[in-house]
Amino acid sequence: MSGTARAAADPRVDAAFREWLLRAADDELIIGHRHSEWTGFGPDIESDVALSSIAQEEIGHARAFYAQLAAGGGDADRLAFARAPAEYRHATLMERENDGWEWSIVRLVLYERYEAERLRLLSASGQEPAAGLARTLLREERYHALFADAWLTRLARGREEGHRKVQAALEAAWPEALGLFEETDADATLVAARIVDAPAAQRRRWDAAVRQVLEPCGLVIPSASPKEGGRRGRHTPEFDRLHDQMTEVWRSDPEARW
Amino acid sequence: MNGTALEAAVWGVLGSVEDPELPIGIIDLGLVREVRVVDGRVSVRLVPTWTGCPALDVIRTRVREALLALPDVREATVEYTYEEPWTLDRMSARGREQLAVYGLAVPRRRFSEPPVCPYCGSHDVAVDSLFGPTLCRATYLCRSCRNPFERFKPPADPEPSTPPSR
Numbered sequence: 001m002s003g004t005a006r007a008a009a010d011p012r013v014d015a016a017f018r019e020w021l022l023r024a025a026d027d028e029l030i031i032g033h034r035h036s037e038w039t040g041f042g043p044d045i046e047s048d049v050a051l052s053s054i055a056q057e058e059i060g061h062a063r064a065f066y067a068q069l070a071a072g073g074g075d076a077d078r079l080a081f082a083r084a085p086a087e088y089r090h091a092t093l094m095e096r097e098n099d100g101w102e103w104s105i106v107r108l109v110l111y112e113r114y115e116a117e118r119l120r121l122l123s124a125s126g127q128e129p130a131a132g133l134a135r136t137l138l139r140e141e142r143y144h145a146l147f148a149d150a151w152l153t154r155l156a157r158g159r160e161e162g163h164r165k166v167q168a169a170l171e172a173a174w175p176e177a178l179g180l181f182e183e184t185d186a187d188a189t190l191v192a193a194r195i196v197d198a199p200a201a202q203r204r205r206w207d208a209a210v211r212q213v214l215e216p217c218g219l220v221i222p223s224a225s226p227k228e229g230g231r232r233g234r235h236t237p238e239f240d241r242l243h244d245q246m247t248e249v250w251r252s253d254p255e256a257r258w
Numbered sequence: 259m260n261g262t263a264l265e266a267a268v269w270g271v272l273g274s275v276e277d278p279e280l281p282i283g284i285i286d287l288g289l290v291r292e293v294r295v296v297d298g299r300v301s302v303r304l305v306p307t308w309t310g311c312p313a314l315d316v317i318r319t320r321v322r323e324a325l326l327a328l329p330d331v332r333e334a335t336v337e338y339t340y341e342e343p344w345t346l347d348r349m350s351a352r353g354r355e356q357l358a359v360y361g362l363a364v365p366r367r368r369f370s371e372p373p374v375c376p377y378c379g380s381h382d383v384a385v386d387s388l389f390g391p392t393l394c395r396a397t398y399l400c401r402s403c404r405n406p407f408e409r410f411k412p413p414a415d416p417e418p419s420t421p422p423s424r
Contacts, residue, residue, distance in 0.1 A: 046397075050389035057393060060310020064340070132340040136309060139343055139413030143388050 016189035025065035026090035032058030081250035086233040093176035095239035106169040108148040110177040113209040156217035178226035271324045288348025298332035303339045308393040363409040375400035
């Protein structure tokens with residue numbers, strides 16, 4: 001069975017939908033990789049385990065998306081590890097190096113709201129089996145947002161220093177968070193086929209959702225323009241380094257059976 | 259062995275496969291969604307509790323090997339399906355009992371229910387971390403008997419979707 005059965009009637013729509021799923025898979029893989037870098041370095045044992053667990057879940061979600069993309073003749077491992085950096089479709093926010101705990105927490109808050117929005121759209125897209133997977137993942141992601149919100153509140157509503165650091169992290173992350181909504185031809189195709197909403201509407205809902213978390217903490221929503229490129233494969237040198245490290249074991253023996 | 263007998267044997271084998279992270283069989287945990295047996299070819303579809311669970315591959319291998327060990331099974335395929343999410347309703351009463359004996363608190367329907375200490379039955383408990391030793395467990399502290407304990411953590415119920423604000 002094709003991973004994108006219903007869209008397959010129109011090859012252009014099918015290709016656009018696959019592009020959309022690939023973004024989801026790549027976002028999850030790359031942010032999962034970054035979260036995993038906190039293993040052993042979290043501010044306390046619970047947070048260390050939590051971010052390691054969130055990493056494990058995101059990489060598991062990436063794997064499930066890659067498996068659907070590879071259904072009917074692909075290889076999920078090759079999708080995850082055998083592509084050149086410019087073939088990855090995650091937003092550049094995902095690839096940024098962890099720059100302090102507050103930065104990782106701010107990114108988590110912004111991304112989890114985006115992901116919930118994306119999974120709700122996918123759940124309602126009518127595109128099985130991806131829609132079923134999205135319904136399952138929505139239930140799992142709830143805990144990530146709870147963890148992120150609790151830490152954000154703790155940092156931003158504590159001392160002045162914490163508040164200042166969180167605000168600075170928010171300023172740094174915001175332009176690339178808007179880059180999550182970068183539009184390509186794939187979006188126009190999917191909107192025309194009534195499979196998903198226009199990115200502008202997605203962004204409005206995301207904006208309202210993140211404000212509900214940020215504003216009660218006294219944080220100021222930055223007014224910056226989006227920094228885009230990731231959805232078209234234009235990444236930063238930080239991704240080149242991550243890619244090199246992430247694919248090292250796979251490259252050492254691409255034919256190995258695990 | 260005729261088809262019905264083989265199907266019964268297949269279910270028997272499935273009943274013997276345990277989750278590697280919890281003392282519970284995969285049928286009692288509610289992982290088995292569908293079993294098909296046609297001419298010695300068996301296909302099993304499982305519903306994962308957590309999509310990122312590292313035990314999924316172990317379970318798949320255990321199920322497949324156990325099925326292939328049956329003399330009349332010629333082929334066995336085991337796959338995970340996401341048609342419907344796993345919920346606590348899928349866990350059997352016996353499964354709950356086994357987890358309780360192991361010392362794990364298990365919510366009745368959903369995680370958001372008030373937790374109960376599995377040692378003294380008190381509701382006066384505090385969550386220590388939503389992320390415990392495995393993806394499906396959270397850690398708590400009982401303020402009554404002072405014991406730390408773990409509670410089974412099912413995936414959460416979906417949040418009611420908020421209409422777009424304009």
